[in-house]
Amino acid sequence: MTTTWDLTFLYKGYDDPQIDLDLEKADQMAEDIAKYRGKLSSLSSSEFASFLKQHEEIGNFLVQCGSYGSLLFSQETTNDNFKAVFAKVQQKNVAIGNKLIWINLEINKMEPEVFSKFLNDPQLKNYHHYLEVLRLREPYQLTEPVEQVLNQKALIGSSAWVKFYEEFTADFKFEVEIDGEKKTLSQGEMRPLFRDPNSTTRENVFKAYYQKHVDNSIAISHCFNNIWKDHGQNVDLRKYPSTMTIAHIRNQTDEKIVEKMMDVVKKNYTLVQEYYKAKAKLMGQGTAIKGSDLYAPITKVTKYSWKEAEEAVMSAFNEFDPEIGTMGQRLFDENLIDSEIRKGKRTGAFCAGITPALKPVIHMSFDGTSDGVATLAHEMGHALHDMFAARKQTLFNYHPPLVVAETASVFSEQILISKLLKTMTDEEGKLTLLVNQLEDAIGTISRQTMYIYFEKECHLKGATKTLSFQEMSDIWDKYVKEAYGDSVNFLPEQSANWASIPHFLFIRYYCYAYSFGMLFVLGLYQKYLEEGNPFIPKLKRILEAGGSQFPVDLAASVGLDIRTEEFWQAGFDYLHGLLAEFKEIVEKRS
Ligand SMILES: [Zn+2]
Numbered sequence: 001m002t003t004t005w006d007l008t009f010l011y012k013g014y015d016d017p018q019i020d021l022d023l024e025k026a027d028q029m030a031e032d033i034a035k036y037r038g039k040l041s042s043l044s045s046s047e048f049a050s051f052l053k054q055h056e057e058i059g060n061f062l063v064q065c066g067s068y069g070s071l072l073f074s075q076e077t078t079n080d081n082f083k084a085v086f087a088k089v090q091q092k093n094v095a096i097g098n099k100l101i102w103i104n105l106e107i108n109k110m111e112p113e114v115f116s117k118f119l120n121d122p123q124l125k126n127y128h129h130y131l132e133v134l135r136l137r138e139p140y141q142l143t144e145p146v147e148q149v150l151n152q153k154a155l156i157g158s159s160a161w162v163k164f165y166e167e168f169t170a171d172f173k174f175e176v177e178i179d180g181e182k183k184t185l186s187q188g189e190m191r192p193l194f195r196d197p198n199s200t201t202r203e204n205v206f207k208a209y210y211q212k213h214v215d216n217s218i219a220i221s222h223c224f225n226n227i228w229k230d231h232g233q234n235v236d237l238r239k240y241p242s243t244m245t246i247a248h249i250r251n252q253t254d255e256k257i258v259e260k261m262m263d264v265v266k267k268n269y270t271l272v273q274e275y276y277k278a279k280a281k282l283m284g285q286g287t288a289i290k291g292s293d294l295y296a297p298i299t300k301v302t303k304y305s306w307k308e309a310e311e312a313v314m315s316a317f318n319e320f321d322p323e324i325g326t327m328g329q330r331l332f333d334e335n336l337i338d339s340e341i342r343k344g345k346r347t348g349a350f351c352a353g354i355t356p357a358l359k360p361v362i363h364m365s366f367d368g369t370s371d372g373v374a375t376l377a378h379e380m381g382h383a384l385h386d387m388f389a390a391r392k393q394t395l396f397n398y399h400p401p402l403v404v405a406e407t408a409s410v411f412s413e414q415i416l417i418s419k420l421l422k423t424m425t426d427e428e429g430k431l432t433l434l435v436n437q438l439e440d441a442i443g444t445i446s447r448q449t450m451y452i453y454f455e456k457e458c459h460l461k462g463a464t465k466t467l468s469f470q471e472m473s474d475i476w477d478k479y480v481k482e483a484y485g486d487s488v489n490f491l492p493e494q495s496a497n498w499a500s501i502p503h504f505l506f507i508r509y510y511c512y513a514y515s516f517g518m519l520f521v522l523g524l525y526q527k528y529l530e531e532g533n534p535f536i537p538k539l540k541r542i543l544e545a546g547g548s549q550f551p552v553d554l555a556a557s558v559g560l561d562i563r564t565e566e567f568w569q570a571g572f573d574y575l576h577g578l579l580a581e582f583k584e585i586v587e588k589r590s
Pocket residue numbers: 378382406409
């Protein structure tokens with residue numbers, strides 16, 4: 001029996017009058033602190049600290065109400081009462097948030113001497129990192145009227161191209177033959193078929209999917225070219241040192257660290273190539289796999305009951321560390337996991353950390369597969385991260401930056417996988433785990449870094465010159481070849497794969513956070529394998545830091561240097577270990 005969550009620690013129900021009272025309270029507080037407007041620079045450090053504390057307190061109220069609304073909606077998207085609460089708290093959040101916008105703007109405009117006085121005052125220690133991050137964009141900020149014009153123009157410029165691409169491609173209809181029958185399918189219907197058990201179906205789907213993008217090359221090329229050019233103008237106007245600067249600010253990293261990471265990923269493309277060669281062998285395809293078989297399912301599904309899933313994760317957690325075991329157990333004992341599959345429930349899985357004073361909750365739909373068990377471990381990891389961070393942090397420092405946000409979740413998955421690989425006697429089950437882990441790591445680390453290489457070259461070349469669809473496909477093929485070598489025989493249509501990846505249009509260099517995040521954690525996990533139990537207190541210190549430090553300092557605080565090749569290589573050493581186990585099973589079978 002799967003479980004449903006108990007949200008009464010937040011509010012008694014959707015009609016609890018406390019929701020409105022809390023919203024009113026937050027609204028009143030937002031009005032009250034407006035009296036400091038225009039005066040922040042003249043406050044003493046202790047006054048400024050208490051001001052930020054009040055600002056944070058408003059945040060606590062807003063996050064509590066806001067999360068409750070969105071959790072109810074996730075629980076049952078079709079419930080009108082829940083929808084009404086969600087809409088109300090969202091609208092109130094925006095309205096109250098608008099009353100607070102002046103604060104960050106005013107902090108950003110502080111004279112450098114005033115700002116650095118606050119930044120370095122011990123009375124403001126708790127807000128040091130928050131203030132530091134707030135000012136990261138400052139050196140690249142243009143004058144206010146220019147920023148306003150740029151914002152307005154973006155609506156009919158870059159943002160308009162993104163919107164056009166989304167609507168245009170969402171409307172694609174694909175003619176494809178499935179089991180001898182001609183069908184017309186939508187985007188949503190096509191994508192799951194990349195993993196269809198039937199090889200002919202997969203091939204037909206891949207061909208039709210990418211050919212559609214080739215057939216619409218004029219419109220698609222315009223979208224991508226305008227994004228390359230728009231960003232090129234931004235780099236010029238703001239005097240960014242590189243096309244990637246904006247992404248480094250967002251991720252709280254820097255160029256050198258990211259280049260080192262990408263370098264190491266490139267050096268380890270052997271992982272990708274050896275994996276696909278072995279998969280080809282397993283599928284009886286010689287030494288290179290067909291391009292449409294990249295995601296071909298090759299294992300049987302092992303089924304778990306919810307109880308078995310709980311036992312598998314909890315025994316791995318308890319064996320790893322008793323304190324982590326006890327904290328994980330709380331999630332079950334206090335009904336903080338909604339795992340039931342229900343009609344109207346939001347799809348996907350997430351953990352909501354809410355605020356440091358409140359318990360985290362997990363939303364997932366447990367389907368009984370080994371993937372489902374891994375998801376449970378993953379989301380429980382997020383919850384552990386929140387619980388550890390809550391010990392030391394306040395709301396403004398609670399959530400870690402994107403690139404280290406997966407630390408506890410991916411680490412927890414590895415704890416589970418290692419334990420299962422050690423104890424499992426059934427070879428098919430082992431193979432499933434290894435395939436899932438390796439394909440996930442290749443997809444998240446190697447492939448996303450390959451995307452970044454592609455994106456980087458397009459930004460450099462496309463800033464001044466219009467690139468043809470074919471030129472962009474050629475750039476794509478070059479980096480694909482580098483990553484996959486001769487381990488995959490790609491279909492000619494797959495050269496247009498880039499044209500189907502919306503991330504390139506949405507946010508500059510969005511994908512490196514995936515590679516960075518996962519490789520960062522696997523590096524930590526490999527350290528744990530090498531050091532054993534003495535590593536565990538270090539891990540806990542990292543988790544307790546929440547969002548209070550830059551990733552580089554976070555790692556340094558436990559003696560790790562993410563500026564070095566060795567750090568990033570450690571993650572791959574772990575993956576090469578999994579690959580060796582996979583290849584051993586493949587050899588045995590062929
Ligand atoms: Zn996650």
